[in-house]
Amino acid sequence: MPGATTFGFLNNPAILTSKQNLADMEAAVSALGRRMSVLNASTEDEINAAFANAAESRVDALLVGPDPTFTAKRAQIVALATRYRIPANYFRRVYCEIGGLSSYSAVFSETERQAGIYIGRILKGEKAADLPVQQPAKFEMVLNLRTAGALGLIIPQTVLALADEVIE
Numbered sequence: 001m002p003g004a005t006t007f008g009f010l011n012n013p014a015i016l017t018s019k020q021n022l023a024d025m026e027a028a029v030s031a032l033g034r035r036m037s038v039l040n041a042s043t044e045d046e047i048n049a050a051f052a053n054a055a056e057s058r059v060d061a062l063l064v065g066p067d068p069t070f071t072a073k074r075a076q077i078v079a080l081a082t083r084y085r086i087p088a089n090y091f092r093r094v095y096c097e098i099g100g101l102s103s104y105s106a107v108f109s110e111t112e113r114q115a116g117i118y119i120g121r122i123l124k125g126e127k128a129a130d131l132p133v134q135q136p137a138k139f140e141m142v143l144n145l146r147t148a149g150a151l152g153l154i155i156p157q158t159v160l161a162l163a164d165e166v167i168e
Helices: 016-031 046-058 068-072 076-084 108-122 145-150 157-162
Strands: 008-011 034-038 062-065 088-090 102-106 141-146 165-168
Touching: 008 016, 016 108, 034 046, 046 076, 068 076, 076 088, 088 108, 102 108, 141 145, 141 157, 145 165
Parallel strands: 008 034, 008 062, 062 088, 088 102, 141 165
Antiparallel strands: 102 141
16 A cells, blocks of 8 residues: 555554554554544444544545454454455454455464474473573465455556465
8 A cells, every 4th residue: 555644553552562552553653644533432333433533534545453352353453454345454364264365474374383392391391481482483475366456446466476375
């Protein structure tokens, strides 16, 4: 969305990482010289209202914040993005699998594998506090071309070539 001037950020203010997620998004949008519209929501009704607000505010593109509540309500969120014709990026590939436009995230199977290794180490007697904190090392980008077409978007070949998976 190179022409986007206003980015929406769907944020759940009820989660512990909300403030940091919001600060990170504000820094990224500011670095691009764009505006941001924060859409706080944590319930089904608040999510509905947030999307109506995004459409009314003429948000050009939306980032859905990382939140298990949003993942649980992904069908509602993807349906609202489709209804209001808002290009949205998600933090898990499961959104794209049900019609979301795009996702970019850590490969969760890899982080879950690493968690299993740590659990094994702890069960063998190592102290959790002695284990190093590790950041995800593998990331993936998923694009849904059907959704792009429905939104009237053309994804450049250079972007398609970078995708780990393209849903057609």
